[in-house]
Structures are given as structure tokens and as C-alpha cells.
Amino acid sequence: MIELHSSPTPNGQKVMIMLEETGLAWKHFDINIRLGEQFTPEYLKMSPNNKIPAIVDTEGPGGGRYSMMESGAILFYLAEKTGKFLPKDARKRYDAMQWLFFQMGHIGPMFGQANHFNNYAKDNIQYAKDRYNNESVRLYRVLDNRLRASPWIGCDEYSIADMAIYPWTKGHKDRGIDKAGYPSFMRWFETMEARPAVQRNNQMATDIRARMTKAAEGKSAINMFDTKDNAERLAAATKA
């Protein structure tokens, strides 16, 4: 059984999609990052960087529980465990890995910072907004170009690269990304949304979010974006 200790953000959803696609037995354990649950000593044992998602495989390598952080590594682990969604052919496998790393190194960080400076930063910093918004639009162009040459992002097979990228691109309309300007991206996006596992993920993400909101009622939220407080929270939770 795979325990997914997470929240349904894009990084959490990519793992949910993979778990649904593979048919592995799994269970979601809510980690409410707005309440600071990523800083508990128990969670930090699974995810020392205090981020979601983390998994525990109750039948890990060699037998027994095995925990992991970092969503890209988790997708790779689940692909190797099941023999699914990472091609056997070496060239295709390396192609898929390049695009998985592209998501981890570019789409996640740039879209994440754009969201931060557009919606959460306490100061209105135009330079930061422009930098990350421009990068985000550029990355949609990279995706559209790639998908003009390839049916799927990684290679000619559906893979963990597609699963990693899809949840991040759900906000494409807000960025003015449409069929006229990005036809190949939109063809892929619609193909992704037609997959039953992706549809199940989207419904679960809505349900889990509602459950977490309800569980948080009456509790005080942390300011997740205060980096000084976060450093202190981590130090307090891990002091020797």
C-alpha cells in the first residue's frame, strides 16, 4: 500500500494521477500546509524539507516501510515499482526523464513564483511579477513547440512527464493560453482531461480541499510565506 502524505496542490496531484493510473492500492493522509502540519517532527522524518508530497510504501525495496520526498523522484519510484509509464526503450526513457526534470526545474519553480508574486507577496513588486509571468508564458511556448513534434510531452508514449506537467497547466486560461496561439498544447491538455484517472484526480482534489478546509475551521493558519518564520519552525521542530 502507498500512503500519500500530501495536499492537493499541483505537486500533490501529479502523484495522485500516477497512483490512479497504475491502480496501486493507496490512501491519502491530509497534510494541511496552511496549518503548518508540514513542520511536525513525524512529517519531517518523511520529508525533511517540510514540503508535500511525501509517500510511504508499506512494501518498499527489500520489504518494509520506505518513505520518500520530492514528487519527481516519487513518480520515478512508482514507475519503476510498477513497470508503467516510463518507456523500456532507452531513448524514449531518457526523453521522458528530460521532460520530467524540465517540469521540476522550470515549470514548478517559475509558475510557483509567479503565483506567489501575483497573489501572495506583501509588496507589489512589478519586476518579480514580470520576471515570473514572462517565464511562465515562455514555458507554455516550450510546451506547445514540444507537443507540435510529439504526441506526448516525454516521447510518443504517455508517461510520468505528462502527469507531472498537467496539474501545473490547469490555469492556462488566466495566462491567455488558448487554441489559437497554443494549438498543440491545447490538444494535449484536452487529451489529458479525457483520461479517467485524471478526472478522478480532479474530483478527489476538490473533495480533499473541501475536507481540509473544514478540518481547519476554528484553527489558526500560519503565514506559509514568511521565510524567517519557516526557518524558525524547522529549527524548533528539529532541534537536537
Ligand SMILES: N[C@@H](CCC(=O)N[C@@H](CS)C(=O)NCC(=O)O)C(=O)O
Ligand atoms: N520540489 C518539491 C516541491 C514541493 C513543494 O513546493 N510543495 C509545496 C506545496 S506545492 C509545499 O509543501 N509548501 C509548504 C511549505 O513551503 O512550507 C516537489 O516537487 O515535491
